[in-house]
Amino acid sequence: MKKSEILTCFQCGTCHASCPSGKYTSLNIRKIVRDSMKKDVSGEPELWMCTTCYNCQERCPRGIKVTDAVLLLRSEAVKKGNILPAHRKVCGFLLKTGHAIPIDDKHITIRENIGLAETETVHKYPEALAEVKSLLRSTGFDELIKE
Ligand code: SF4
Ligand code: SF4
Structure with missing residues (x-):
């Protein structure tokens, strides 16, 4: 995924509102997308609370591949030894x-x-x-x- 794709996020919150895990955990996928524009978020423990249901990705009005990004970030996290x-x-x-x-x-x-x-x-x-x-x-x- 290209960084330029993430940069098209306009923080509408559709992803977070669609997130079943976010209703019960501290996962805020909108915030993770926002923070990823500014810093490395691969160490965020909330990344592991995503169930990869793809709701956010299917509903994002910008077509951002949110779930795919979470999976990429997890791969980066594991390579750095960050695993729950x-x-x-x-x-x-x-x-x-x-x-x-x-x-x-x-x-x-x-x-x-x-x-x-x-x-x-x-x-x-x-x-x-x-x-x-x-x-x-x-x-x-x-x-x-x-x-
Ligand atoms: S749904 Fe898409 S555009 Fe809206 S906040 Fe989430 S990632 Fe950004
Ligand atoms: S794929 Fe993950 S972040 Fe996206 S809505 Fe489902 S649980 Fe939430």
Whole structure:
């Protein structure tokens, strides 16, 4: 995304008014867009409160790719080591188990009780899990999420 695109923002607030996350968290996407014109906002913790629902991007009267900008800013943040502890933990699960939220004993039991197999994912196929791990490492994902 070009900086010139962001500069067309006229602070109408449509993005913030459309933001479901902004109703319940401190995320103010209009403010992030405004601040990004003046400074590096990749360290703002609110960036991680966006659910990437794309409401803001679809409704922006200037056609600014707001959600895409959030994703770019997050990528920058991660490269600088700015990642929330909870997200770092989820990334660790992904690297270790192939799942952002691995199945636990309670849910294995629930599945068994209704006649389902434990899982049909990388939990069940170690060779597939090894491939997932190899792919993640080849992208440098393991280095990015280190403390
Ligand atoms: S909806 Fe678009 S123009 Fe309006 S404040 Fe948000 S980014 Fe700026
Ligand atoms: S994409 Fe993110 S910032 Fe935009 S409306 Fe959805 S939650 Fe809010």
